[in-house]
Amino acid sequence: MFAFRSSVARAAVVRPATILKSAAIARSFSAVSKVSALNPNVPRIAVTSGLKSFSSQRFYSVLNHAEAKAYKYEDIKNIVAAPSESTLLVDVREPAEFAEGHIPGAVNVPFKSSPGAFGLSAEEFQESFGFAKPEKETELVFYCLGGVRSTAAEELADSFGYAKRGNYAGSYEDWVSHENAAKA
Template sequence: MLRTITYNASLRGSSRLFLRTLSSTAPKIYDFNQIKQLVQKPVESKILVDVREPKELEAYKMPTAINIPLKTAPGALGLPAEEFKDVFHFNKPATDKELIFFCAHGIRAKTAEELARSYGYENTGTYPGSISEWLEKGGAEIVPSKK
C-alpha cells in the first residue's frame, strides 16, 4: 500500500513544496537499551537525529547525535547537499543511512520521521522515549566507547 503526502516546508525564508509517494513500511521503534548500544558503539549506517531546537540542546546533548531542528528547519532533509552543509555545518545524511529520530518527549520525532520519508529516506526509526527517558534511565552517564 502506498500513500502520498504533501508538505509545504520552509527553511531560511525559501518556500518549497514537496510531494512524495511513501512506502507503507513502518519505521523501526527503538527502546532505551537499543539507543544506549548505538551511543556506546556507533554504527556507521545508523544516525541518531535529535530534532529539538538548539536552545534545548544547551541543557543536554546526546553523544553521537546530530541536530536537525524540526520547528525551525522542517525542510532540511529536502535541501540540496551543499545548502544543507552551509546551514548545518555537517554533511547531509545519505538516503541509504537509517535515520533514528528523537526529541524531548517523542512527539516531534514522529513528525520528523514522516518528513524524512517524504524526502526519500526509506530506512527510518524513532526513539519514542526520547531525551526524557534517556535522562531518567541514566543516559547522561553513557559515553561512546573509544576505538
C-alpha cells in the same frame, strides 16, 4: 423547522421527523467516507436521502508510508556505545534545547525551525547544519524531548526518500531518566 443548504441546490425545508432519518444517513455517509478514504480501490461514494443526493470524491493520493523502527533505551545505548556510519542519531529539538543536553553522538536538525531540512541540497544542508547531509542509505534515528516532534520528523524524512528510519519515542526524557537511574 431547519434549513438544509447545498451548493448544488437551493435551501430545502426539513421537518423534525426527517431529522432522525437524515442524521442516520449522515452517519452512514460518514462511515462509508472513512472506508473509502482508507481504501484506494473505493474511488467514489454516493448516498441519497429523500431530500438531496450527496457525493464524495477523493482528491488526494495515498502515500505508501514504510513503518519506522521503534527504538527503546537499550537500543539507543547500544548505538551510543558502538557508533556506526550507517546509523545517525538525529535530535530534532531546537538548538537551545540541544545545547542544554543531548544523547552523545547525536546531531541537531531542528524540526520546528527547519522542517524541510532533509529535502535540502547537500551544499545547503552542510551550510545550514555544519555537517554532511546523510546519504539515503543511512538509518536516521529521530528523538526529541517526549516523542511528538520526532514522530513528525521521521514521517517527513520518509517523504524525502529516507527509507531507513527509526523513532526513539521515549526520547530525551526517557534517556535522562534511565541514565540518572544507572548513576544512582
